Amino acid sequence: MTDLESILTIPQLLAATATRYGESMAIEDDSVHISYHRLDQLRRQAARALLALDIQAGERVAIWAPNVHEWIVAAIALQSVGAVLVPLNTRMKGSEAAFILRESGASLLFVIGEFLGTDYPSLLSGEALPALRMRICLRGAAPDCLGWDDFMALADEVSPAELVVRESQVDQHSLSDLLFTSGTTGKPKGVMTAHGQNLRIVRDWSAMVGLRPGDRYLIVNPFFHSFGYKAGWLAALMRGCCILPQQVFDVPVMLERVARERVNVLPGPPTLYQSILAFPERGRFDLSSLRVAVTGAASVPVEMVRRMRSELGFETIVTAYGLTEACGFVTICRPGDSAERVATTSGRAFPDVEVRCVDASGNPLPPGEPGELLVRGYNLMQGYFNNPEATAEAIDAEGWLHTGDIGVLDEDGYLRITDRIKDMFITGGFNVYPAEIEQVILRYPGVAQAAVIGIPDERLGEVAMAFLLPASGQQLDTGDFLAWCREQMANYKVPRRVQVVDAMPLNAAGKVTKDTLRRLAV
Known part of the structure; x- marks a missing residue:
């Protein structure tokens, strides 16, 4: 097979893996x-x-x-x-x-x-x-x-x-x-990426997590997401693994498959592993084939990482940070990193990818100081589709992508994400953007103003909570409102709690202060 470094397009990759892996199984999808x-x-x-x-x-x-x-x-x-x-x-x-x-x-x-x-x-x-x-x-x-x-x-x-x-x-x-x-x-933007940059970053990711030919890779992460697509089936095909597609996240079904099909590789959001560890009948299943776990997209408890090693038998557990605008990959832990490091950081930058934290004026900050995370490298998007203004806003003249996430880098370059400038939160591994939900809510009859925040949820990490200001003289029924939301938007965006307020807390610029709402929610 051609050397992976020389493969620059996805059709070239498929032709090369067909030659190299031949009759080895690429996909097993039921029968x-x-x-x-x-x-x-x-x-x-x-x-x-x-x-x-x-x-x-x-x-x-x-x-x-x-x-x-x-x-x-x-x-x-x-x-x-x-x-x-x-x-x-x-x-x-x-x-x-x-x-x-x-x-x-x-x-x-x-x-x-x-x-x-x-x-x-x-x-x-x-x-x-x-x-x-x-x-x-x-x-x-x-x-x-x-x-x-x-x-x-x-x-x-x-x-x-x-x-x-x-x-x-x-x-x-x-x-x-x-x-x-x-x-x-609140309007979705199309992120353009190219064959060569995706293959290069996937090559490095799959090498770092230790994918091997013949590995049986259960892909629970949706194919429509960069985790299930690029770190999922594309990485599996690059390394000669066997892809086992899983349509629905269902713990007993998943554990039964791990045992029956001798699954080696099982990435997913922290909720996936928490659900497995909490499953009362886990002992009935032989999970000894599991070797590689990759997680991220939310805070990871140190104790969970320890239990994944001791109770689920994972040899390699890594956490990572990425965003769609960077082909899905920015930083990753390395095999052998301690449980503390895996749980409390998102790893360090990929080779030939730069990260820095900057203050409000754009000046680089020393290790240990929180600031906005900037990323630069070959993995950055080609831009937002048909949206040069948004592209110029995201990537500065020096080629740095402004992520909108607040992070801290340690002396060794390991990254910890501490907050999100953009108020984005993550529900069960899905990015949720309050502004997008707020735009939908404003179509609901009788709502004058709406604000959405993320609130902690034991199972999903965080879920949406909506604050509603009724239009003058209007009454809002929260039950009816939540039922309407379930019809209007994807389930992971639907607010789980709602509170009607007499006035929205505003700052001097007239913007809703989400911090006040978070305190109110508590």
Whole structure:
């Protein structure tokens, strides 16, 4: 196989791993077992089908589905023809997904027919999607959706030689994906990253956590998130692992799979490990195959890390910090770091990635002093899609990305995230942006003002709490309001508590002081 350093695009990676790992299993998805050789065949077939549909280089293609093997085939196929992957969160409501489809200008959508009782294609009925010209059902069937088998059959219309030409036009600078993240403005922004930078950072990540050929990697993190995509199936394919997709986070089902399928690698947010450790019947399952755990996205109790080693048998436990604007990766602990270091820091910067903490004037701070975390390196995004103003706001003239997170670096360069300038909080591993929820809440009849904060939650880390100021003369029923929220937004964004107030606490500039609300919540 070609040296990993010389592989610059995702189609090159798949061709190389097919040669190297051949009949070794790449994906086991229930009864469907796909070898590396077969995965490369399926990728090429799906890529030729996309050419039959006249998908051009640079066109955006969206995927809205849970963790299934067809998701991976569709993604690597569209990336092979130079199209750009736009993953959609399966928890989104129709209007939220439609917004991203419009913003990205996606021309084609791969969608699951039904998942957890929801008919996904029907969620988009009535939404204006002028650029979307084709929908393909990965599984199941739906009106106006081409079935997966019929889609794959389109490959017969295109010669392998045509695909070779198109693949040769994809290079390390070609966009590989457009992942939408929410900012403080409350409007999701599309983060553009390229083939070469993603492969380089994933190569380093997978080496540091010690992925090995033949490792059985249970991917519970959603494929639509950079954790489940880049540190998930892309890293697994790079290192010759076997991907075991898991559609739903269900502790007994997961433990049963770990025991039955001899899982070695199990990354996830801290809630995943806390749920396993708290599961009363854990002793019934043989978890001795577990070796690698990677976590982050929230504070990690030191005792949890110790118990993961002693009770769950993990040899390698690392924590990391990343954000979509940096290909998902910024810092990581190294194997062998102490339980304290793993629990209390997010590791140190990846090779050739720089981090610094600065004061309000942008001056670098000495170790131990908290300040805004800045990141610079090859892993930074190409910018926000169709949004040069926001890009210029995020990345300064010297090439530093301003993360909006407050951190402290120690003498050895290990990072501790202490707060978030942007008030973002994390619910069960998902980033939650109060401004986005506030914008939705303001559509509720009778609400004059709304403010959202994160409050502690034993299971999910933090959850949303909403403060509502009623319009003059209006009464607000909190039960009705919460029921409405559940219909309007993804579950992880829905406020778990609500308080009606007579007045919002404001600062001199007229902005709501969230610190006052946090004290009020307590």
